[in-house]
Amino acid sequence: xxxxxxxxxxxxxxxxxxxxxxxxxxxxxxxxxxxxxxxxxxxxxxxxxxxxxxxxxxxxxxxxxxxxxxxxxxxxxxxxxxxxxxxxxxxxxxxxxxxxxxxxxxxxxxxxxxxxxxxxxxxxxxxxxxxxxxxxxxxxxxxxxxxxxxxxxxxxxxxxxxxxxxxxxxxxxxxxxxxxxxxxxxxxxxxxxxxxxxxxxxxxxxxxxxxxxxxxxxxxxxxxxxxxxxxxxxxxxxxxxxxxxxxxxxxxxxxxxxxxxxxxxxxxxxxxxxxxxxxxxxxxxxxxxxxxxxxxxxxxxxxxxxxxxxxxxxxxxxx
Amino acid sequence: xxxxxxxxxxxxxxxxxxxxxxxxxxxxxxxxxxxxxxxxxxxxxxxxxxxxxxxxxxxxxxxxxxxxxxxxxxxxxxxxxxxxxxxxxxxxxxxxxxxxxxxxxxxxxxxxxxxxxxxxxxxxxxxxxxxxxxxxxxxxxxxxxxxxxxxxxxxxxxxxxxxxxxxxxxxxxxxxxxxxxxxxxxxxxxxxxxxxxxxxxxxxxxxxxxxxxxxxxxxxxxxxxxxxxxxxxxxxxxxxxxxxxxxxxxxxxxxxxxxxxxxxxxxxxxxxxxxxxxxxxxxxxxxxxxxxxxxxxxxxxxxxxxxxxxxxxxxxxxx
DNA sequence: TTGAAAGCGCTAACAT
DNA sequence: ATGTTAGCGCTTTCAA
Numbered sequence: 001x002x003x004x005x006x007x008x009x010x011x012x013x014x015x016x017x018x019x020x021x022x023x024x025x026x027x028x029x030x031x032x033x034x035x036x037x038x039x040x041x042x043x044x045x046x047x048x049x050x051x052x053x054x055x056x057x058x059x060x061x062x063x064x065x066x067x068x069x070x071x072x073x074x075x076x077x078x079x080x081x082x083x084x085x086x087x088x089x090x091x092x093x094x095x096x097x098x099x100x101x102x103x104x105x106x107x108x109x110x111x112x113x114x115x116x117x118x119x120x121x122x123x124x125x126x127x128x129x130x131x132x133x134x135x136x137x138x139x140x141x142x143x144x145x146x147x148x149x150x151x152x153x154x155x156x157x158x159x160x161x162x163x164x165x166x167x168x169x170x171x172x173x174x175x176x177x178x179x180x181x182x183x184x185x186x187x188x189x190x191x192x193x194x195x196x197x198x199x200x201x202x203x204x205x206x207x208x209x210x211x212x213x214x215x216x217x218x219x220x221x222x223x224x225x226x227x228x229x230x231x232x233x234x235x236x237x238x239x240x241x242x243x244x245x246x247x248x249x250x251x252x253x254x255x256x257x258x259x260x261x262x263x264x265x266x267x268x269x270x271x272x273x274x275x276x277x278x279x280x281x282x283x284x285x286x287x288x289x290x291x292x293x294x295x296x297x298x299x300x301x302x303x304x305x306x307x308x309x310x311x312x313x314x315x316x317x318x319x
Numbered sequence: 320x321x322x323x324x325x326x327x328x329x330x331x332x333x334x335x336x337x338x339x340x341x342x343x344x345x346x347x348x349x350x351x352x353x354x355x356x357x358x359x360x361x362x363x364x365x366x367x368x369x370x371x372x373x374x375x376x377x378x379x380x381x382x383x384x385x386x387x388x389x390x391x392x393x394x395x396x397x398x399x400x401x402x403x404x405x406x407x408x409x410x411x412x413x414x415x416x417x418x419x420x421x422x423x424x425x426x427x428x429x430x431x432x433x434x435x436x437x438x439x440x441x442x443x444x445x446x447x448x449x450x451x452x453x454x455x456x457x458x459x460x461x462x463x464x465x466x467x468x469x470x471x472x473x474x475x476x477x478x479x480x481x482x483x484x485x486x487x488x489x490x491x492x493x494x495x496x497x498x499x500x501x502x503x504x505x506x507x508x509x510x511x512x513x514x515x516x517x518x519x520x521x522x523x524x525x526x527x528x529x530x531x532x533x534x535x536x537x538x539x540x541x542x543x544x545x546x547x548x549x550x551x552x553x554x555x556x557x558x559x560x561x562x563x564x565x566x567x568x569x570x571x572x573x574x575x576x577x578x579x580x581x582x583x584x585x586x587x588x589x590x591x592x593x594x595x596x597x598x599x600x601x602x603x604x605x606x607x608x609x610x611x612x613x614x615x616x617x618x619x620x621x622x623x624x625x626x627x628x629x630x631x632x633x634x635x636x637x638x
Numbered sequence: 639t640t641g642a643a644a645g646c647g648c649t650a651a652c653a654t
Numbered sequence: 655a656t657g658t659t660a661g662c663g664c665t666t667t668c669a670a
Contacts, residue, residue: 001380001434001435001437002435003646003647003648004647004648005647005648013656013657014656014657014658015647015648015649015657016648016649016650016656016658017655017656019647019648019649020649020650020655032655032656033655033656036655036656048435050432050435051647051648052377052382052436052437052646052648054373054374054376054377054382054383054384054647054648055373055377055646055647055648055662056647056648056649057373057648057662058371058373058374058377058646058647058648058649058661058662058663058664059647059648059649059650059661059662060648060649060650060662061320061662061663062662063371063373064373064414065373065414072402075395075398075587076394076395076398076587078398079394079395079397079398079401082401082417083391083419086401086416086417086418086419087417087419089416089417090417090418093416093436094416095383095384095414095415095416096414096415096416096417097405097408097409097412097413097414097415098401098405098406098408098409098415099405099409100405100406113369115320116320116321116367117369117371117412118371238588239587239588242588243591246593267587267588268394268395268558268586269557269558269561269586269588272558272561272562273561274565322662322663322664323663323664324663332640332641333640333642334641334663334664334665335640335641335642335643335665335666336639336641338663338664338665338666339639339640339665339666342665350639351639351640355639355640370663370664371662371663371664373663374662374663374664374665375663375664375665376646376664377645377646377647377648377662377663377664377665378645378646378663378664378665379646379664379665379666380646380647381646
């Protein structure tokens with residue numbers, strides 16, 4: 001429980017000097033001598049000082065708590081995101097508060113609560129919102145530092161976006177399947193961006209793409225039977241891939257000889273399937289870490305740029 | 320951003336009275352008149368007041384942040400736990416800080432950090448610790464309110480434990496398999512408590528149990544071939560169950576007619592297997608919620624009792 | 639039963 | 655470049 005006061009006493013300065021020396025964003029009008037700064041930092045290290053974030057932000061009329069809004073459904077992905085966020089936040093002693101929801105309404109509640117709690121850092125996987133949504137929150141919303149994750153709707157003013165490369169995922173899948181000799185491609189599932197990326201890359205290779213809904217497994221089966229082998233399928237989740245593999249094997253066809261399958265998510269079970277699933281791993285954990293790092297910078301007044309984190313293709317046996 | 324001050328002004332009292340009226344744990348020496356309390360609570364509700372936890376605990380020389388230590392590995396379960404904790408904490412405006420680790424050493428780091436941060440609430444899935452571990456933290460550890468989750472090692476003094484019913488899980492599996500006519504039972508995987516519960520219940524029904532390591536799939540296969548049908552298998556994770564189903568089907572046997580299989584975890588993919596997996600669902604999410612509720616009570620000085628939360632058998636097609 | 643006042647750890651004017 | 659001071663929102667003596 002070492003405070004600025006302890007450091008001040010030991011180093012022979014006042015608390016304000018110590019505060020300035022250790023402040024992550026020193027005011028240009030409040031400098032300390034280099035020697036002083038070095039000395040104070042040394043003492044702080046010796047004593048194992050960790051700044052009390054609550055007190056720091058209390059003084060600023062704010063809360064250090066980073067408020068986070070996530071979809072309460074998609075399991076492993078959300079979990080990964082949370083893991084990453086928790087890691088990065090713990091490192092800097094920033095507390096977290098998670099809320100879950102998928103509707104515009106629950107998001108609205110969340111924002112109100114963030115404003116009431118004087119939180120200045122907000123991380124959100126935003127639901128699809130009606131136009132005019134943001135006007136409800138003016139002008140309080142401007143006091144919030146926000147970072148949007150995988151944005152689908154427009155955000156107010158200049159809210160930066162940290163995205164996962166969904167289009168790129170589709171692209172990777174198509175390129176891989178074509179490279180493995182598939183002249184006929186299909187995609188099953190609902191995920192506009194991934195489909196877009198898949199179609200885009202397939203078009204470049206002049207390869208036709210058929211799209212199927214998750215429920216259209218029989219339609220997919222007959223398409224598979226008729227198409228020239230080998231055929232390539234991009235399943236938009238690993239669960240779908242699991243189902244497709246089962247169907248293909250029931251049809252008496254072989255994976256990957258006749259049908260090559262790429263999944264998406266790199267779920268825990270993917271490696272245990274037979275054949276082991278080739279799939280796309282999204283760096284959710286890294287996205288979580290980066291999101292927290294970015295929002296912390298924003299909480300200290302920096303501006304950050306939007307960016308996209310790229311996925312990786314994990315090649316196993318199914319394609 | 321409504322504070323005690325706003326309420327005080329509107330209700331016509333001083334801040335101290337408002338504080339006492341709204342305090343979750345009012346001192347017996349600091350009562351307010353029932354009318355006053357009612358009036359103040361009304362105003363607080365009207366204004367949508369939410370207590371600033373940071374300031375509240377700052378005054379007490381503590382931090383409101385609940386520090387949480389979890390194994391960084393087992394995915395879906397840990398995620399569920401986190402979901403539950405996050406839900407309960409958000410409801411009461413308590414911030415969270417998660418740390419991940421599995422070694423004694425990382426746990427030691429975590430505790431030191433919790434002490435340094437003046438956190439009074441600690442939730443931990445404790446690793447296995449050497450005897451004498453706790454003496455390193457005396458007497459600072461006593462200032463921490465701790466709740467242990469699924470404890471395996473002893474904790475200092477009277478640290479309560481909130482457990483998952485692992486033994487009960489084994490019990491449920493054995494009872495179900497016997498009720499479904501299995502006269503021969505096996506268990507595959509590593510999880511002492513679940514195995515104990517399984518064996519215990521099987522013994523009561525005078526049914527023999529064979530134990531297999533996760534790697535001993537061939538040994539399991541030959542055991543299956545020779546045993547009188549139907550045979551019952553308890554797979555200690557759903558992933559193992561997936562593998563066993565595959566092996567059984569390759570042997571030309573049918574699930575569940577010849578071999579009945581019960582998994583554990585109720586993973587996302589369990590329902591999509593063929594046949595759909597009968598499995599045991601552990602209430603991790605509820606455990607997370609309850610853990611946070613308990614630790615909050617402890618942070619306010621209440622004492623809580625250890626307890627066990629019971630799992631449920633989800634009957635599908637495989638047994 | 640209520641009010642006045644001090645102070646938790648920290649930051650940010652303002653003064654020196 | 656450093657010191658002094660006030661105050662963030664809240665709890666908690668101490669007095670009335």
